[in-house]
Amino acid sequence: MKLETALFKALEYEEMDLHYQPQFNMKTKELIGIEALIRWDHPSYGRLSPDLFISLAEETGLIIPIGEWVLRKACRQMQEWMASGMKPVTIAVNISPRHFSHASFIENIQVILAEEKIDPGQVELELTENLLMHNNDKNAEKMEVLRDMGLDLAIDDFGTGYSSLRYLKDFPVSLLKIDRSFIDSMNKDAKSAAITKSIITMAQNLELKVMAEGIETEEQMEALLEQDCFYGQGYLFSKPMPAEELFNTYGPVE
Numbered sequence: 533m534k535l536e537t538a539l540f541k542a543l544e545y546e547e548m549d550l551h552y553q554p555q556f557n558m559k560t561k562e563l564i565g566i567e568a569l570i571r572w573d574h575p576s577y578g579r580l581s582p583d584l585f586i587s588l589a590e591e592t593g594l595i596i597p598i599g600e601w602v603l604r605k606a607c608r609q610m611q612e613w614m615a616s617g618m619k620p621v622t623i624a625v626n627i628s629p630r631h632f633s634h635a636s637f638i639e640n641i642q643v644i645l646a647e648e649k650i651d652p653g654q655v656e657l658e659l660t661e662n663l664l665m666h667n668n669d670k671n672a673e674k675m676e677v678l679r680d681m682g683l684d685l686a687i688d689d690f691g692t693g694y695s696s697l698r699y700l701k702d703f704p705v706s707l708l709k710i711d712r713s714f715i716d717s718m719n720k721d722a723k724s725a726a727i728t729k730s731i732i733t734m735a736q737n738l739e740l741k742v743m744a745e746g747i748e749t750e751e752q753m754e755a756l757l758e759q760d761c762f763y764g765q766g767y768l769f770s771k772p773m774p775a776e777e778l779f780n781t782y783g784p785v786e
């Protein structure tokens with residue numbers, strides 16, 4: 533069977549699931565957010581990497597139903613966790629450019645937030661630089677609408693796309709996520725260290741939040757804290773995990 537056909541059936545056959553990776557204030561050790569990451573376990577292909585099937589979903593347009601499913605599932609999960617006593621933290625969802633550009637994206641979000649009864653201020657959309665690059669007035673307008681609705685907008689994988697500093701001025705983003713390739717080499721390579729440092733300083737000067745992703749060592753965390761980059765995510769703290777495991781690890785102690 534073609535992968536595309538399998539992907540078309542994947543939601544209906546309930547082969548998709550979300551894993552969740554916690555995000556921390558590394559200074560206070562507080563949980564501040566949770567990123568939802570899609571997983572697809574095909575009965576015969578096994579687990580397929582989102583890097584592979586998300587691009588196929590983009591090409592075929594299947595990203596629209598898949599993206600909507602991810603948003604709804606993530607919001608519903610957060611609501612369930614809170615009902616079970618977990619403190620409210622941000623739920624971060626990756627949004628692909630084609631989904632974001634879809635005509636009914638805003639309307640869909642409104643419906644999902646209302647139906648899942650989640651505060652828009654608790655939802656963060658992770659967008660990539662490549663989306664912003666298409667200097668498209670519609671995208672800028674949509675971002676303004678989302679911001680006015682109370683959602684937070686983050687730039688994911690910051691530093692790897694078609695970067696332009698102008699969109700930091702033109703688009704209402706509130707968080708930069710430093711790509712993990714820089715974090716991975718920041719303590720081995722002076723250029724990565726300089727880039728990381730520059731992104732942190734720039735974010736601070738622009739009064740944007742900044743988060744490091746892909747933190748795997750204490751040394752990386754220490755170096756980031758020294759530069760007042762307090763938000764972090766990575767295997768040092770936790771891998772992405774199923775909902776139940778996340779709740780058992782980070783849910784209420786009592």
Ligand code: G
Nearest residue numbers: 568569570581582583586602626627628772
């Ligand atoms: O979780 P993992 O490292 O396998 O993710 C690989 C890539 O797939 C990352 O770039 C991540 O942002 C992307 N990704 C994971 N989940 C989603 C999702 O729900 N929607 C979109 N658009 N991308 C996702």
Ligand code: G
Nearest residue numbers: 569626688689746747748765766767768772
């Ligand atoms: O593009 P995005 O930042 O959304 O991708 C997140 C991806 O990074 C997820 O697939 C997640 O599994 C992966 N990831 C999260 N933390 C780490 C880490 O510390 N090291 C590595 N190598 N990958 C990580």
Ligand code: MN
Nearest residue numbers: 567626658688
């Ligand atoms: Mn992400």
Ligand code: NA
Nearest residue numbers: 688689711745
């Ligand atoms: Na990233």
